[in-house]
Amino acid sequence: MYWLLSASPSPDGPQAPRSLQDAQKSADEAAGWFQENWSDWLATGVRIVFVCVVAVVLRYVIRRAITKLIARMNRRAEVVDSGNALRGLLVNGERRRQRSEAIGSILRSVASFVILGTAALTVLSGLGINLAPLLASAGVAGVALGFGARNLVTDVLAGMFMLLEDQYGVGDRVDVGEASGVVMEIGLRVTQLRGDGGEIWYIRNGEIKRVGNLSQGWAMAMLDVQVRSGEDLEEVRTAIVTAGEEMSEESPWDEVLWEPVEVLGLDEVTLDSMVLRVSAKTMPGKSLGAERELRWRIKKALDARGIEIVDDHALALQATRPAVPLDKGDGIPFQQR
Numbered sequence: 001m002y003w004l005l006s007a008s009p010s011p012d013g014p015q016a017p018r019s020l021q022d023a024q025k026s027a028d029e030a031a032g033w034f035q036e037n038w039s040d041w042l043a044t045g046v047r048i049v050f051v052c053v054v055a056v057v058l059r060y061v062i063r064r065a066i067t068k069l070i071a072r073m074n075r076r077a078e079v080v081d082s083g084n085a086l087r088g089l090l091v092n093g094e095r096r097r098q099r100s101e102a103i104g105s106i107l108r109s110v111a112s113f114v115i116l117g118t119a120a121l122t123v124l125s126g127l128g129i130n131l132a133p134l135l136a137s138a139g140v141a142g143v144a145l146g147f148g149a150r151n152l153v154t155d156v157l158a159g160m161f162m163l164l165e166d167q168y169g170v171g172d173r174v175d176v177g178e179a180s181g182v183v184m185e186i187g188l189r190v191t192q193l194r195g196d197g198g199e200i201w202y203i204r205n206g207e208i209k210r211v212g213n214l215s216q217g218w219a220m221a222m223l224d225v226q227v228r229s230g231e232d233l234e235e236v237r238t239a240i241v242t243a244g245e246e247m248s249e250e251s252p253w254d255e256v257l258w259e260p261v262e263v264l265g266l267d268e269v270t271l272d273s274m275v276l277r278v279s280a281k282t283m284p285g286k287s288l289g290a291e292r293e294l295r296w297r298i299k300k301a302l303d304a305r306g307i308e309i310v311d312d313h314a315l316a317l318q319a320t321r322p323a324v325p326l327d328k329g330d331g332i333p334f335q336q337r
Contacts, residue, residue: 223298225302231307244261258282
C-alpha cells in the first residue's frame with residue numbers, strides 16, 4: 001500500500017500526492033490560498049457589480065433628463081409662439097419637433113457611449129487586464145476607420161451642426177446649389193428635398209457648401225413694369241399702387257402681403273420705353289405666387305387707364321419693319337407696317 005502511494009506517476013498523467021501526509025498538506029495549502037484571496041475576489045466582484053449598476057442607473061437618469069429637457073423646451077417655445085402671431089407663422093411645428101428629436105437623439109447617444117465606455121474600461125481594469133495595449137489598438141483602429149470613412153464622418157458632423165445651428169428645417173424651401181426644393185427630412189447623413197417637379201433629392205450633408213433658405217424671415221416679390229416712354233409716370237404709379245392696395249385687402253393676399261406694394265422708381269429708360277421696379281414684402285415662400293397675382297392685377301389696372309405694357313421683343317420687331325410710302329397727297333410720307 002505504501003509502495004502504491006509512493007510510486008511515481010507517469011509523465012503524462014496528473015501529479016498525484018505520494019502519501020496521505022502530502023495530500024493533506026496540499027489541501028491545507030489550497031484552503032489557505034483560497035482563504036487569503038477570497039476577500040480580494042469578493043471585493044472585485046462587488047466593485048464590478050457596483051460599477052455596472054451605477055452605469056445603468058446613470059445612463060437611465062441622464063437619458064430621461066435629456067428627454068424631459070427637450071420636451072420642456074418645445075412646450076416653452078409653443079407658449080411663446082402662441083403669444084406672437086408673426087413668429088408662429090415663421091416657425092413650423094413639424095420642423096421644431098424633428099429638430100428637437102434629432103438633437104435629443106444625438107445627446108442621448110453621446111451620453112450612453114461615454115457612460116458605458118467608461119464603465120467597460122473600469123471593469124476591465126478591475127479584472128487586472130492591462131488597458132495600454134487595448135487603448136493603443138483602439139487608437140490605431142480609430143485612425144484607420146477615420147481615414148476609410150472620412151466622408152461618413154464629414155456628413156455626420158455637418159448634419160449635427162446644421163441641426164444645432166437651425167440652418168433649415170422640415171417645410172423650408174432651400175437652395176443648396178445643385179438642387180432646390182422643400183425640405184422633407186433631415187438626417188445626420190442625408191437631407192431629402194422635394195423638387196418643383198415632384199422629384200426627391202438625396203443630398204449628403206458633407207457636400208452642402210452653401211444653403212439659401214427661402215422660408216425664414218420674409219421674402220420679396222420683385223417685378224418690372226415696362227411701358228412706353230411717352231406715358232405719364234404719375235398715372236402709371238397711381239395704377240400700380242391702386243392695384244397693390246386692392247390686392248392687400250382681399251383674402252388670402254391680406255395675409256401674404258406684409259407691407260404695401262411700393263414703386264421703387266425707374267430702373268431703365270430708353271427712347272422707346274421705360275421700366276419701373278415694383279416690390280412688396282411677403283410671407284416666406286409666397287413671393288412667387290404674389291408676383292404672379294400682382295402682375296395680373298397691374299396689367300388689368302393699366303389696361304383700364306389706357307396704358308399699354310410693352311416688352312423689348314415687340315419694340316425690336318417694330319424697329320426692324322421697313323418704312324413703306326403711302327399715296328401722295330395725303331400729307332403722311334411714311335407709315336410703319
